[in-house]
Amino acid sequence: DADVTQTPRNRITKTGKRIMLECSQTKGHDRMYWYRQDPGLGLRLIYYSFDVKDINKGEISDGYSVSRQAQAKFSLSLESAIPNQTALYFCATSDAGLGSYNEQFFGPGTRLTVL
Amino acid sequence: AQKVTQAQTEISVVEKEDVTLDCVYETRDTTYYLFWYKQPPSGELVFLIRRNSFDEQNEISGRYSWNFQKSTSSFNFTITASQVVDSAVYFCALTSGYSTLTFGKGTMLLVSP
Numbered sequence: 001d002a003d004v005t006q007t008p009r010n011r012i013t014k015t016g017k018r019i020m021l022e023c024s025q026t027k028g029h030d031r032m033y034w035y036r037q038d039p040g041l042g043l044r045l046i047y048y049s050f051d052v053k054d055i056n057k058g059e060i061s062d063g064y065s066v067s068r069q070a071q072a073k074f075s076l077s078l079e080s081a082i083p084n085q086t087a088l089y090f091c092a093t094s095d096a097g098l099g100s101y102n103e104q105f106f107g108p109g110t111r112l113t114v115l
Numbered sequence: 116a117q118k119v120t121q122a123q124t125e126i127s128v129v130e131k132e133d134v135t136l137d138c139v140y141e142t143r144d145t146t147y148y149l150f151w152y153k154q155p156p157s158g159e160l161v162f163l164i165r166r167n168s169f170d171e172q173n174e175i176s177g178r179y180s181w182n183f184q185k186s187t188s189s190f191n192f193t194i195t196a197s198q199v200v201d202s203a204v205y206f207c208a209l210t211s212g213y214s215t216l217t218f219g220k221g222t223m224l225l226v227s228p
Contacts, residue, residue, distance in 0.1 A: 033215070033216075040124065040220060040221075041220055042121075042206060042218040042219055042220040042221050043206065043218040044218075045215055045216075048215055058215065088158060090160065092216075103148070103150070103162070103165055104216050105162075106152075106159070106160040108158070108159050109158050109159060109160075111158070
């Protein structure tokens, strides 16, 4: 089984709808991240969480919110989806321990289309 | 602030050619880590290599090699004898270990038969 899973893998929705993307991990990592990828722009950080009680905005948090329900779960919500939120979304985890390199482990991605 | 620059947006080569993907980084930290990821057309991110700032030795893994030069803040990636399966987007990334991961914008490599 995959260490970092994302649901759904693909989603088509309409402008104005609320949508939630979910991420679960079995790696036991404290740190979790949400990124979006747009062609030619690389991966940009939306939100990150260093532990269950910690939530931080990333580079492009406007229009998004997150919830860290447990160490293993980190959800990303679009309260009112708009077409320019059409993108590939990745969840990632990392270990905070010494020697971990802060290496991030990525989920398979969620392809979101907002019509 | 950290920054990663991948100046080559797209590279096209013919199979068996060697190709080098450039990565230049900026950071004020003395301890940092560099990564390369591959994103094939299927979309997932595949980890290729990590390197810490204290280890400037170059590394070779099969047809892949990496050249890390602190003097020029570069961490370049070379594929020798490229193959069609190497076609992908390649990302360079940087973290200090206590900060988040900063990605470059990626280089799309197209290898034609």
